[in-house]
Amino acid sequence: MTLPGGANALNGVLLEARHISKRFSGLQAVGGANGLSFSVDRGAFVGLIGPNGAGKSTTFDLMSGVQTSDTGSVLFNGHDITRSSTDTIAEKGIGRTFQTPRAFESLTVLQNVVAGATSPGESLRWAFGRSWRSHETATVEAAEAILRRVGLHERAAARVGDLSGGELRMLEVARQLVRDPTVLLLDEPTAGVHPGLQERLAQLLQDLHRDGVTLVVVEHNLHFLLALADHVLVLADGELLAQGPPADIRADPVVIAAYLGDGDVA
Amino acid sequence: MNWPQLLVTVLTLGSIFGVVTLSLNLQYARGGMINFGIVAYFAVGAYTYAIFTQPPPQGLDQYKFGFGWPWWAAVIVAGLAALVFAAVTGWPTLRLRGEYLALTTFAFAEVFHSVLLNERRIGNGTVGLARVERPFGDWGPIEEKYVFAGAAALLLVATLVVFRRLLVSPYGRALDAIRDDETAAMAAGKPAQQMRRQVFLISAVPVGFAGAVYAMFTTLAQPSLFTAEVTFIVWIALVLGGERSVYGVVLGTLGLVFFEEIVRAWPFETVRSAQIAAAVEHVVTGLVFIAVLRYQPFQAAATRLRASR
C-alpha cells in the first residue's frame, strides 16, 4: 500500500483527529477544553513530543482502536475509524508499536514476524485445507527479508525471552513492516536501544519515509527525532501546545518551558 | 478383580472424557478461555442423543419428546445441539475474561442442570431417560464392549486429528499470538474476539459427540451424572496432563480415569470401606491437582527441553 513517487506524489490529509478526548477516573488524559485536533498529511514524517504524562500514548491508543475517544472523531482517508476495533484499523493499513514493546512469547523471532502478516491460512476455511502451505513460503521469505532489514536476521530462531529491549523494539517494527502499512505509529522506538542500533533505525525510518509510508513517531529522544521529522506536534497535559517544523519547535520558548518542568530535553 | 473388564472400561471412558478434555485444552491453552461449565455441553450431547433415539412417550412416561431416530443421526444432532448451546451461552459471555468467564460458564451449567432436574417434559426429572439405545451389538467374535471401546477411541483419534490440523495451521499460530498478547495480535490484524468465539464453538461439537457416546455407554441420561464434579474432573485431567501438549492431555485423562475406575471396581468388603476409598481417591486427586498447579512440572520440563535444543 505504499505510494509510488514518494512523499511528494500526492498531498492531502491521510489521518486526522478532530476534537478527540479521553478521561480516566476523573483525569483528563487527552482533550482539554476543545478536545485535541491535528492532521497528518499523506507521506509526512510527523513527530509527536511532549513531557511525560502529556497523553501521547493515549492519543495513539485513540487512533489505533485500543481505546475509544469520548468525543469527536478520528478519520483515516476520510473514513471514520473512531469506534473501529484495533484489528479492523490494522487491516485498513495503520500499523502501530507500543511504548512497552509487545511480542508473542511462545513464538520464535521469525514466527513473530510471520504471525504479524495476515495470512489466508488464518481463516477457518483455509485452516482445514492444505493450500495455506504454499502461501506460507512466500510469507516466510518476506519475513526473513524484513528481519534482514531491521538487523535481526541472526536472531531468527531465537526465543522472544532471549532478546534485549532494543531488539524487542526492532522486532515490533518488523512485525508491522511485514504488513506493508500505509501509516506507521511508532511509540518511543529508540527507548532502550543503543546508539549503534539507533543509527540503523534512523536509516530505516528515512527509507520508509522515502518509500511514501506516512510516519507518526512519539519520542523523548529529541536529538533523534528532530533530525528526521518534517513536522512536529507538541503535546502537554493532553492538549496541543505547539506545532511546526523542527527548527521552530526547537527554539520555541513555550515548548522549552514545558520540558524544563520535566528535565527531559535531549 | 476383573482386569480385562477394568481396562476396557478405562479405555472407553478415558476416550470419552479424553475428547472433552481435548476440547477444554483447545479452549484454555490455545484460546485462553476458562470454561467452568463444560459439563453442560456434555449433558446437552447426552440428552439430545437420548431424546432423539428414544421412542415417543407412552403410558406413564413423563417426558414429552422422543423421536426414535437412528443412532448415527442422533449423534450428529447431539454435536449440533452442543454447538447451538455454545453459541447461545457464548454470545453474551465471551466478552468476559478470566475468573468472570469461569463464573458465568459455571453459572450457565448450573442453570442447565437445574432445568434438567425440574423440566420433566424434557428430561424426565431426577430419574432421567433410561433404556438409551446402544447401537452396537457384537461384531462376530468381538464382544460388544470391545466394539464400543473401539468406537470411543475412534472418536478420540478423530478429534485429535482435527484439532491438530487446526493448531499447526496459521490459524493456530494466530490463536497463540492472541493468547500471548491480545492487543499486539489485534494490532497485527487478528480478530481476537471473533477467533475466540470460533474456537469456543468448534470445540463444543466433539463434546456433544462425547456426550452422546457416554449416554450410549451408560444407557442412561440422568442429571446426577452431569454435575459440576464432571467439570472439575476434566479440569484436573487437563492440568495433570500438562495443558499444552495434546498427548499429555489424553494421557492425563486416561490416568485419572484409571485411578477412578480402579477404586470403583475394587472388591471392597463393606459399603463403608468402598465409600472411604472413593473419598480418599477424591482427596488424593485434589491434592495432586493442587500440587501440579503449584509446581507445574510439565511447564518446567517443556521449557528445559526447548532451551536444550
Place this chain on the structure above:
Amino acid sequence: MLLLQFFVSGVATGCFLILATIGFSLTRRVEGFLNIAHAELLGVSAFTTWWLNSHHGWHVLAAAVAAIAFTALVGLGIARVVYDPIRHREPAVLLITSTGVAFVIGGALHGLIGTGIRTLDIGLAQRYEAFGLRVTSHQLIVVGLAAAVSVSLAVFLNRTRTGLAIRAMAVNPELAASRGVNLSATSRATWLLSSGLAGLAGVMLAMLATLTTDLAFAQILQILAVAILAGLGSLYAVILSGLLVGVAMDVSAYWIPAGYRPLVAFAVVIVVLLFRPAGLAGTRSA
C-alpha cells in the same frame, strides 16, 4: 399475603447469605481471588458442630464456638499452605486451585461422615406469628446474628488497627505497606476472620437445614451471586446484595417452582456480569 410471607422468609435467607458471603467477599478484596473452597468451610463447621453436639453430647452453643474456632484455623492453615506460595499467580489460577481445595475438603467430609442425613440436637424451632406472618425462632436467630455481626464488623473495620489495616490492604496493598501495614499479619488476620465467619454461617446452616455432605457446596452458587452483585464494594454492599438475592430467591417461589430457587441466584450472577461487571458498587472495573 403469601407474597409477604415469602418476603419475610427471604429476609432470613438473605441474612444467612450475608453471613455466608462476607468472608468470601473479604478474601476476594484483600487476597484478590474468588475462593471457591469457602463454601466447603461451611460444611466443615456444620459437621464439626453436629459431631460435637449430636455425637458427643456437647451443648449446641459450646459445639458452635468450638466449630467456628476450628474452621477459622482450618481456613488459615489452607491459606498458608496452599494459597500463599502461589499468591503471585493470576487470580484465575488461584480460583482453579481453590476448586481443588474444595474437592479435597469435600472428599474428606464424605469419607469421614459418609452418606445420610444428620441433624443437630437442638429441639424444634418455635413458631411465632404476628400480623398473619409466620417466623421461626431459627430464622430470628439468623437475622439477629447477621445484624450483630454486621455491626461488630463495621466497628472492627472502622475502629480497630487490624480492621483499618485490612481495609487499607483491600484498597491498595503497596500503599498500605508503605504506610507501615504488616501485609502478612493482616493477611493472616483476614483469613482467620473470613474462615471464622464461614464457620458461623456453617453453624447456621446446620441449624436451618438437614445436613448432607453435598449441602455446603450447593451454597457456593448463592454465595457467588451475592458476592458478584456486591462487586468490590463494602460491607454495606454485601448486606444489600445478600438481602436482595435472599428475597429474590424466596419471592420467586411465588411464580416459579421451588426447584428453581438456586436458578434465581444464577440468573442474578449472569445478568450482573453481563451488564454491570462491577456489581452494585460500581466504581472499580471487573
